[in-house]
Amino acid sequence: MKYFWYLFLSIIILSPSMIAKPTYGNWSGIIHTQSVPVREGNPFFHQYTKEIQNYLLRSYRNMYVQLITYVVKKGQKYTLSIKYPGDGIGRSIMFTGYNPYKSKGSAISFQVHNISNAFFVRRINFSNSVNSTYDRVIVIISTIKPNVPVYLKIEYPALSDSIINSSTSVIGAPQLGKQNFGIIIRNPLLLN
Numbered sequence: 001m002k003y004f005w006y007l008f009l010s011i012i013i014l015s016p017s018m019i020a021k022p023t024y025g026n027w028s029g030i031i032h033t034q035s036v037p038v039r040e041g042n043p044f045f046h047q048y049t050k051e052i053q054n055y056l057l058r059s060y061r062n063m064y065v066q067l068i069t070y071v072v073k074k075g076q077k078y079t080l081s082i083k084y085p086g087d088g089i090g091r092s093i094m095f096t097g098y099n100p101y102k103s104k105g106s107a108i109s110f111q112v113h114n115i116s117n118a119f120f121v122r123r124i125n126f127s128n129s130v131n132s133t134y135d136r137v138i139v140i141i142s143t144i145k146p147n148v149p150v151y152l153k154i155e156y157p158a159l160s161d162s163i164i165n166s167s168t169s170v171i172g173a174p175q176l177g178k179q180n181f182g183i184i185i186r187n188p189l190l191l192n
Contacts, residue, residue: 092142122183167180
């Protein structure tokens with residue numbers, strides 16, 4: 001029951017007046033167990049702003065999404081780590097604000113090797129612009145299948161860019177050798 005409430009509280013309710021508890025330094029758990037299909041009339045989307053609902057229907061129709069919010073102070077830099085199994089299923093991550101049409105965010109897609117017992121970890125350095133309206137980033141994880149496992153962790157202060165740019169081994173797949181799985185988003189996110 002405790003795990004259920006942890007997952008429930010991790011799901012974003014997109015009202016600027018509501019406070020979301022940040023999960024710095026902790027893996028969020030398997031968040032895609034609660035992914036939902038993007039389609040007209042899905043009652044799950046009524047909790048989101050109209051801008052988010054319209055954006056999801058335009059950009060993610062017939063896909064499965066999960067939305068998570070993190071508190072990111074203006075002008076500060078953070079590291080988001082994404083861990084996922086080598087199951088051959090692609091995942092996309094979108095950073096945005098309460099109004100995706102006014103926010104200047106960033107999108108990243110991952111093509112995944114199909115290697116059993118392997119886990120891939122990607123690290124992304126990003127910052128929130130001093131000109132942002134909000135100090136919350138909305139992370140949209142999307143896949144073409146439901147219930148695809150993805151683990152997230154946010155860190156503050158951010159890891160150095162040199163660590164992000166370093167090569168690491170794939171967990172459970174040493175045959176792949178060391179690879180660079182880091183991404184640095186150079187332009188600060190504008191969260192509106």
